Structures are given as C-alpha cells and as structure tokens.
Amino acid sequence: xxxxxxxxxxxxxxxxxxxxxxxxxxxxxxxxxxxxxxxxxxxxxxxxxxxxxxxxxxxxxxxxxxxxxxxxxxxxxxxxxxxxxxxxxxxxxxxxxxxxxxxxxxxxxxxxxxxxxxxxxxxxxxxxxxx
Numbered sequence: 196x197x198x199x200x201x202x203x204x205x206x207x208x209x210x211x212x213x214x215x216x217x218x219x220x221x222x223x224x225x226x227x228x229x230x231x232x233x234x235x236x237x238x239x240x241x242x243x244x245x246x247x248x249x250x251x252x253x254x255x256x257x258x259x260x261x262x263x264x265x266x267x268x269x270x271x272x273x274x275x276x277x278x279x280x281x282x283x284x285x286x287x288x289x290x291x292x293x294x295x296x297x298x299x300x301x302x303x304x305x306x307x308x309x310x311x312x313x314x315x316x317x318x319x320x321x322x323x324x325x326x
Contacts, residue, residue, distance in 0.1 A: 217262045218288075222247050222255045227285065227292060230265065231313070231321060235278040264288070286318040 205213045218224060225245055234240060240252055247255075256279060259265045264285040267277040293314055299306050 217258070217264070220255070222251060223259060224292060224295070226252070226255055226259065226279075227264070227281070227288060230279060230281055230285075231289065231292065231316070235280060236270070237276065259285070281321050283318075283322060286321040289316060289318050289321060 205216055207213065218227075222245075225243065225247065226240060229240055229243055234243070237252070237256075240247065240256075241249060256265070256267070260267055260279075263282055265279045266282050267279050269275055270278045293316075296309055296313070300308055
C-alpha cells in the first residue's frame with residue numbers, strides 16, 4: 196500500500212524521512228490545511244495569512260501534484276486556471292495534520308484553535324467534498 200513501484204528512489208528507506216522529503220517544508224502542510232478548509236484556487240492560497248510567495252506556492256502545488264497528494268482540475272479555459280483537490284493519498288494525511296494541530300495548540304503559545312469541524316473531520320468527509 197505504501198510503496199509505489201513507479202516512485203523514484205528516496206534518500207532513505209525510513210518512512211518518516213520519505214514523508215518529510217515530500218511534505219517537510221515550511222509550506223506544504225499549510226497548503227493541505229487550506230484545501231481541507233475548502234480552499235481550492237491559487238488566489239485563495241495566496242490570500243492565506245501566512246503569505247506564501249507566489250513562486251514557492253507554484254512549486255509546492257506542482258510537487259504535491261507530482262507526489263499524488265493533490266490533483267488539479269481546470270475550472271477556466273482562457274487563461275487556463277486550476278482548482279486543487281486532495282487525492283485519497285492526500286486525504287489520508289488528515290489524522291497526521293489533526294495531531295500536528297493538537298500538538299501545536301498544546302506547545303506553541305498564542306496558537307488559535309481550528310474550527311470545531313476540523314478535529315471531527317474524517318478522510319471520507321474530505322473525499323465526499325470532491326465527488
């Protein structure tokens with residue numbers, strides 16, 4: 196289930212190191228948080244309070260698509276613009292993201308609690324939004 200035959204070689208056989216190769220930067224989990232919160236368009240990601248630079252946003256979105264975490268679907272033809280959605284692989288990160296948020300609330304002073312629905316959401320809830 197976890198290993199794709201077509202995936203490229205990773206620098207380590209450690210599953211945590213492999214996950215961090217794909218998601219261990221400053222922005223990827225913020226983008227996933229936004230998609231979970233029903234943001235799907237580039238301009239919506241740009242408007243997030245963390246202020247991700249546009250060149251980095253484009254690279255992170257591409258990397259998440261290439262990693263099979265999100266998919267992109269055109270919603271406009273001229274110019275072509277895309278909306279981004281979680282794949283099953285991406286939705287399966289929800290418990291990890293929820294636990295990271297719990298940890299942040301407990302140990303990072305000044306953090307605000309996500310909306311109540313965030314901690315109650317399930318992977319299937321996220322996939323149902325995309326159908």
